[in-house]
Amino acid sequence: MRRILGILLTLLIIMNISACSNSNDDTKAIAEETVESNNDIIIRLAGGDWGFPSPYLHYSRGPGGFKMYLLFDSLLEKDENGIIPWIASEWRIENEGKDYIFTLNDNILWHDGEKLTPEDIKFTFDYYKQHPPVWNSLNVNGKYIVKNVEIIDETNLKIVVDSANATYLERLGKARILPKHIWKDVKDPKKFHSEKAAIGCGPYRFVEYNREQGAYKFEAFENYWGPKQRVKAIEWVPVSDEILAFEKGEIDTVSPSPDIIGRYEKDKGYAIKTNKGFWGYRLIFNMEKRSELKNINLRKAFAYGIDREEMVDKVSRGAAIAASMGYISKEHIWYNDNIQKYSYEPEKAKKFLKGKSYSFEILTGNKGAEIKIAELIKMTLKDIGIEIKIKSVDMKTRDAAVKNKEFEIALIGHGGWGSDPDSLREIYGTDTQEDGSPSSNSLPGYYNEKIIELSQKQMKELDKDKRKEIIYRLQELIAEEVPQIPLYNTRSYFVFRPLKYDGWMYTYDHHYPEHCKLSYLVREK
Secondary structure (H helix, E strand, O other): OHHHHHHHHHHHHHHHHHHHOOOHHHHHHHHHHHHHHOOOOEEEEEOOOOEOOOOOOEOOOHHHHHHHHHHOOEOEEEOOOOEEEOOEEEEEEEHHHOEEEEEEOOOOEOOOOOEOOHHHHHHHHHHHHHOOOOOOOOEEOOEEOEEEEEEOOOOEEEEEEOOOOOOHHHHHHOOEOOOHHHHOOOOOHHHOOOHHHHOOOOOEEEEEEEOOOOEEEEEEOOOOOOOOEOOOEEEEEOOOOHHHHHHOOOOOEEOOOOOOOHHHHOOOOOEEEEOOOOEEEEEEEOOOOOHHHHOHHHHHHHHHHOOHHHHHHHOOOOOEEEOOOOOOOOOOOOOOOOOOOOOOOHHHHHHHHOOOOEEEEEEEEOOHHHHHHHHHHHHHHHOOOEEEEEEEEOHHHHHHHHHOOOOOEEEEEEOOOOOOOOHHHHHHOOOOOOOOOHHHOOOOOOOOHHHHHHHHHHHHOOOHHHHHHHHHHHHHHHHHHOOEEEEEEEOOEEEEOOOOOOOOOOOOOOOOHHHOHHHHEOOOO
């Protein structure tokens, strides 16, 4: 109550000063100072172990990487509409798309007080070539894209890449910058467990990590060069029941199931956002292990024999959309609706099987939703002549098995469905896992020359409209081929208390506001 009264008193002071002053600039300055003086908010989120938050030790899924992003800045960032300046205040592209010249902001400090220089940028890109981080945006088709980094002067540098490529600005821009004075003598970054490994130049600094409890604490970095923090600290705390913890005020956000969302809709103390469908489930075929899956008729039988709308209704309670067989999410700006679609048609599925029967093992995680999805798949496929055995393991074990191709068919859920459509090349047009995340898993044993050709062509096409045409054609081919089964994309709910904090936002390509660095910073009007 005292805090609310303090805020009201401050607002009254601002109103009085505004009435007595003829300077809009003075009023703006006082308002900005008020934001700074009231920066005492502590956000608490549900915990869980996602690894130590260095670029080399966090777990590959989103909750691990996005924690690390709060500590480490990059040349560029993302907001609701696209790529924006960050460490680099501006950039230009020369030499027919092969030279990227970045101008750096002044007076950027590392969390230990040392000043960031162009040497740190050059060191980072050289170091990543020898030691790829967990999230590695700098490898394409198995090759490192940076040929050389040249320091022009104290605030400018040039990054020379191997070829002109539509995806390279984002790839260079999102690489997390490392402090040279800390990492230059680190021979094996995966064994560098010192707290110094979490020193970045981001808006928050590392305070605490408890692996057993899955607890983290970050605090606002007082000498941060960029936008002022709106949140004093962010804590991830262990909870056994997220709904109960949220309603008791122990955590500040929750993603409830549709069954109970009504209790928040009727209460003005809560606000609700609906996440975009950029997280989803898919069924991956391992054609190396089970060569029968190279038969397109068998894959089409799977497509017609699985009731994806039933999954939306029964598993997600309607808070989802059946996924596109062209993979690109239906909420993506480059989604092509003019592709082959597969509704649940068991009789048509049987025709594709031509009287044959099959038996496969599906590897899945052990969470409730994944088990339910697998059970529904098992039931509907049994009706058409495909027997399914379900093997459930913990998430990390399943992810490792998928990465190592140790499965027949795998059910996996992940984000990244709103990212640059080069994701189609990473999944369908290459046999390597490039960026280290589950969303880039390739399809073992699958090969289609035309899809590979278009996958390579789209990233080299710098004309946006022409590139979009290629992406549309790729979705059409992928839907016709059915190399895997995209199941559904979730449209989950995000509930919070606006009186506690109302700064949550989404970047244009991601589905969780708590993952967004800008959610915790003062935004320019």
